[in-house]
Amino acid sequence: MVLLIASAPKRTFHYPNSPVDGEALVSTQPLNTPPAPATAMPPPAAASAQPELVVKTATVTRTFSEAAQSLGITAQMTKTLADAFASKIDFQRDIEPGDKISFVFKDTGANAQSGSDNRRPVAAKISLGAVSHEIFLYKALGGKAFYYSKDGTPAKPSFSRYPVAFSRISSRFSSHRLDPVTHQWQSHEGVDLAAPIGTPVHATANGIVKFAGTQTGYGRIIIVSNQPPYSTRFAHLSRFAKGIHAGSKVRRNQVIGYVGKTGWATGPHLHYEVRVDHVATNPLTVALPQHHRLRGADREHFAEQAEERMALL
Incomplete structure (x- = not known):
């Protein structure tokens, strides 16, 4: 006696995105066999959260240094900020009681606690009555972080106006x-x-x-x-x-x-x-040399950051 055993027919599928256009990919799954359950894909990794920006403001009662340090700025960082503003502000004569200072910080948890030596503002503003001056911290591509004015010019001058603390x-x-x-x-x-x-x-x-x-x-x-x-x-x-x-x-x-x-x-x-x-x-009015402004991709990245942080000051 001869037994004839019939096998289940095979399905043939055509996939438009197959490695070769029009190539038939053959499935050996029988018609009556339910498809295998799809393997669950792992959820995408959550994007690392960006540090929040925190704004702090103080009113000058006596000196810029005193007001800055009341916001948790170290003495060394205060000196760095004063140096960055030095081409625009004479801290002996221009700062008066009632003037305001504002700083924007990155809130990075423990490093943002008051008194941390690693803490420095990513933006700063000094308001002298109706006149304001701003600087923004920016790390150029492949370089170190420096403070810049709104136009992308380094805030720290290459040439100081005054050589001495005079009366x-x-x-x-x-x-x-x-x-x-x-x-x-x-x-x-x-x-x-x-x-x-x-x-x-x-x-x-x-x-x-x-x-x-x-x-x-x-x-x-x-x-x-x-x-x-x-x-x-x-x-x-x-x-x-x-x-x-x-x-x-x-x-x-x-x-x-x-x-x-x-x-x-x-x-x-x-x-x-x-x-x-x-x-x-005239030493008081001569045009002093300046560092070069940011250019190209650095200029674009800086402008985006400065615009965001300027809105907070």
Whole structure:
């Protein structure tokens, strides 16, 4: 006896997205066999949560430093912020009681607790009456994080306006001034900044000392060659800082000497000059060199961040 055993017919499916267009993919699953249950796919991983932005504001009662530190900013960070605002704000004269400061922080949990040395604002605003100044922290692609102004220009200047903490301007730049010592009319090629003897004098930009010694009229003087075409002069010094001599390299904000009244001076002050292409210019108004603005992809990323954070300030 011959037994004929019939096998279940096979299904043939055509898939439009098969590896070869029109190729038939054959399933060996019998017609009456229920399909295998689909394997459950794992849920997609949750996106890492971005830190929330937190805004804190304080009113100045005495100083910027005091107001900033009341919001949990460290003394070192306060100095960094003041340096970033220095090209726009004179913290000795412009800050008054009633002015407001605002900071935007990333709320990253433990690191955002008051007093953390790692904490720094991602945006800051100082309101001086009706005038406001803002800076924004941004890390350029492949670089370090720095503070920038709204237009993408680095906030920290490459050239400071003032070299000393002074009490008043005792004599201004002038092409025709009656000299208090010689009693003759002549040009005054710098600005005199009154300060007590011994007040530290800082380099206003990176450079190389071309001369450190005594000259007629100037008394003890330091001449620094800065980035072309700029050079600076610091005169009537009581003494030079240690290590300052012709050929020494100096950096912006480095103490290079101390206020005195050597040379033709009627009282203690710093005589400060800025020369451009060897021509004396008014140190209070001369256009100072700036760092380059952000460009390309960095400029676009920065603009997006700044717009978001500006709305919070």
